[in-house]
Amino acid sequence: MRIVDTADVVYASRSFRLVDYRCPEAEPKQLLPEGTFRLPTVVFPRRGVFFKHQGSRAFLCDANHVLFFDAGEPFRISYPVEGGDDSTFLSISPELLAGIVSGPGAGPEVRAERFPAAYALSDAGLYLAHRALLGRMGRVAPADPLEAEERMIGLVGSAIAVSRRAEEGRRSPVRRETRRAHQDTAAAAMALLAVGPERPIGLERLATAVGVSPFHLCRLFKRETGLSVHRYRNRLRLREALERLMEPATDLTSIALDVGFSSHSHFTDAFRREFGASPSEARRKATVAGLAALRRRLVA
Incomplete structure (x- = not known):
């Protein structure tokens, strides 16, 4: 092995x-x-x-x-x-x-x-x-x-x-067997998103791959994770982007495209909503004190 x-x-x-x-x-x-x-x-x-x-x-x-x-x-x-x-x-x-x-x-x-x-x-x-x-x-x-x-x-x-x-x-009133099935379906969808978060995928294709309807997938995924399917996928992209921001030589537009965003502006808007700062500001603060300050801003 x-x-x-x-x-x-x-x-x-x-x-x-x-x-x-x-x-x-x-x-x-x-x-x-x-x-x-x-x-x-x-x-x-x-x-x-x-x-x-x-x-x-x-x-x-x-x-x-x-x-x-x-x-x-x-x-x-x-x-x-x-x-x-x-x-x-x-x-x-x-x-x-x-x-x-x-x-x-x-x-x-x-x-x-x-x-x-x-x-x-x-x-x-x-x-x-x-x-x-x-x-x-x-x-x-x-x-x-x-x-x-x-x-x-x-x-x-x-x-x-x-x-x-x-x-x-x-916590929900659904039966244990139903809850387990919902957990397994959500996990299957998360796995498909995680192996290639930078790749585009439609809701219908994702739902078909895990064996449920698009409507059912949206409902059970939100119940099990607290997030929409789209936001879950974007979090994966943005955390990968945050890791790459630690490398100062990497161009921000290249990071945006590599992790799956269609443009620098789309990436910047999503990053700011998630971390409370633009990618350029996060890069300037890509230090211990800077990351801690961003975290305090989020929980304030």
């Missing part, structure tokens, strides 16, 4: 571990050997698409998601297409996780050491906070432990809050 990957430890202490994981090459449609994380771990995909297999379920993972792995939880990974993925692994001690999950005032007897969800869609603020953290730890050496760990515990707390809001939004 062919896989090429690296895992650079950006920060490590008794309570936290931050890893920049890159897998530029992996054999598609093959299950990788079973793995586990020693500590509870939040995973932020930045590029690529893969499936997390847990028991009988498979969860789609792309740059729109945040994933949660309990300590010792067995899982397997597969890639639907070539290209691998780039992701950030943020591990936290079970004791600190228990305090976040249980909330303020939780005593030492509380052992809520499991994440409340397996995955969630990350919003723009969470994605920017994660990128700011990775950039900060990657550029500042040695990292100030107090600052680094305060940022990390805040990011884990924000990710858990996002997952809880997502679970509340997905």
Whole structure:
């Protein structure tokens, strides 16, 4: 089984571990050997698409998601297409996780050491906070432990809050079997979008590919993700664009066209709606402080 990957430890202490994981090459449609994380771990995909297999379920993972792995939880990974993925692994001690999950005032007897969800869609603020953290730890050496760990515990707390809001939004009176079918259909549509977000695709073609009517796809996709199909696809494009903005030599018009927008102006409008700034402004602020400032603007 062919896989090429690296895992650079950006920060490590008794309570936290931050890893920049890159897998530029992996054999598609093959299950990788079973793995586990020693500590509870939040995973932020930045590029690529893969499936997390847990028991009988498979969860789609792309740059729109945040994933949660309990300590010792067995899982397997597969890639639907070539290209691998780039992701950030943020591990936290079970004791600190228990305090976040249980909330303020939780005593030492509380052992809520499991994440409340397996995955969630990350919003723009969470994605920017994660990128700011990775950039900060990657550029500042040695990292100030107090600052680094305060940022990390805040990011884990924000990710858990996002997952809880997502679970509340997905609650519905439909039967369990129907809900599972809706989840599987939405995941199939997300997978088709994620393997080629830059390519144009019509709603009817997408619906036919996942075996439902266009109207039914729009309804169940919004119910399961909280986003329209179009906005989900645009988020994938825009997060890829944000990654490319970190490379100062790349022309903005080239980025716009490469990720699937028809023009520079269309790209600029969509980028501003998502991140609260134009691509040129984001490039000027493509620093730790700049990304953090954009995130604060979004959540203000």
